[in-house]
Amino acid sequence: MCEEQTVSLVDVLEEDLELEEEASAVLAGSDSDHCSYPQGYVKRQALYACSTCTPKGGEAAGVCLACSYKCHEGHDLFELYTKRNFRCDCGNRKFTELQCKLSPDKDEVNSLNKYSHNFFGVYCTCSRPYPDPDDQVEDEMIQCVVCEDWLHGRHLGCVVPDCVELQEMICESCMNKNPFLWTYAAHLAVPGAPVQENEERGGESSTNLSNREGLVDDVIEPSCKRSREEAEPTCRLKELQEIGQKRIQSGAVFWPSGWRAKLCSCNTCQERLCEAGLSFLLDESDTVLAYEKKGKNNEQKQEGHDPLMSALDNLNRVQQLEIIHGYNDMKTELKDFLQRFATEGKVVTSDDIRQFFEQQQSRKRQRVDATGHFY
Template sequence: MSCLFGVKEKMSEEQTVSLIDILEEDEELEEEASAVLAGSDSDHCSYPQGYVKRQALYACNSCRPKGGEAAGVCLACSYKCHEGHDLFELYTKRNFRCDCGNKKFTELKCKLNPVKEEVNALNKYSHNFSGLYCTCSRPYPDPDDQVEDEMIQCVVCEDWLHGRHLGRVVPDCVELQEMICESCMNKNPFLWTYAAHLSVSGAAVQVKEERDAEESNTNLSTKDEKGADVIEPSCKRSREEAAPSCRLKELRAIGQQRSQSGAVFWPSGWRSKLCSCSTCKDDLSGADLSFLLDESDTVLAYENKGKTNEQRQPGHDPLMSALDNLNHVQQLEIIHGYNDMKTELKDFLQRFAEEGKVVTPDDIRQFFEQQSRKRRRDDAGCF
């Protein structure tokens, strides 16, 4: 999932999908859900935690009065307080406090944490909270858009933009990179200096200046010689002189330029190469960009945390909830039966997956008829 909102897929009725495709897609969806949702608490409102560093958020279109103020609710409140409502899934946002039940909701009271301040003054809102995205301000999915396109989140404004509206060609392996949209780059011009030295090779030049792409084909992960010469000497001098230098000033002095248009893509670890001198820290704080110095702020870090939490604290199985109302003997009988059927179904489907065949309704019907006959034989043997 990383920084991708999704790719709309359109398949004709004549197309078929093999079971192996279905199994792989199902596994990917489970991993994405674990990455995004497991990083947030599904049982307790996040409001007592204050402005959470990053969490999954939703905007309720059912509870928002027409023309009312934007509001966001946490994962738990989307389940407990807004079940069955028309919700806009916002993916994740940083430094946000749950609004559920505050004065922005005229009738709704939060079931999980009813005592809340009237407003959360530090929350930031965008047109995403109205179900609109990108510079084109369209909904997602867009019923009127017939173009297959991916949506990518800007790490600064956290809006989602269509790949075709970024003003540049989307690079390969975009899942491992962060993007800052052109609007946010222009609002913070110093970022263009960093972009000339640290951004993914070909940023924007593939669209407007192909000749410059050959000259500035840098790759941070492999650290070409020019990039190393830019950064390493400043570190050595700072150690020798025991006085911190400003990396941003050094990069400006070099004078390397790039086209200041289009979105900018940044490789993994680029934040650690930003200057952290006291002046730059103050400037970042003044621009409300201090989070750029925090590598744990990234969506990738949040997703990895979610996957780890999911592995440590797996969700409660609905089957086990149902078993709580049965006696011990009944529980054992159902568990054994369930495990046997699950194993047999997995083996049955695996044959189709290995051969790349499509499972038909007749195949599924045949499997359960066999299970039914087997169960009748077992019951007859017991009696």
């Protein structure tokens, strides 16, 4: 007889905390009370697609966090994580039977919004939903920083590196649409795809890659000892192309932290990025990591105005101590109560929790009867 797999209470609490932190990272940077439409095309925000209002076969549309709460409560929503430069569609022409409750005066359409199959609940090159009830393979989904589609790790055409959550990824399709990115990839990207031999130098082994990267940095950054003519801004992309280092142009590409700052920002390259709709790559604050950091900072500021602590400040010293002691007693008793279930391997039910608080109330009444005071 096989032993039944069990999950401890600590495992459940840790998983809940992890999910809460992930949700907070996505949502804390967006306003949950006010429609984002008046802000125009928001640099980055949490978005949702409503399959109840805009079903597959119709026009794609996205709604902001606040509208997902206030205008689409009870609807079937697809969570789109975050997307850049998007203006809330809620209640515009695409929603024939719904008017936005938060910002009803909207243009018929937001012409600069970009849509994908994500808005109909499918992702990756395989165009499958997530989670996929028919997919038994455990696989993480990774977002391309250019097209912002989500792709399965096994469909990226490359080995997914360690600490992928700290890196940005550009899918193979977006790399091929913008071939100049392959030049940057040969010098700046996380090692993963094989690097071809250097055409001009007769080739170097992969063990010399780090030395070569140091040489690239020397080429890119002008020395302060050079003459004024030599120190004039040059095109970094052109310099990298002249080095001749190549990378096999297949599979997705992962980029390390700070890689955007190494892209060329000369006038020619800025025009090239603008024409390709990639100007955001020169903006490090465009990253999801920067968005999440902003959200965490906002959350910490809000935590500084805890309503419970504000209420305690308005009580006298005796009342404060009574509340604190009561809270600590309940916390200790609840911990001991749950510990018994963890020790015996039993499941905590709603009836068990209800019984615990009924016992708490009974003890409070006994203390009131005995002392004539309630706290």
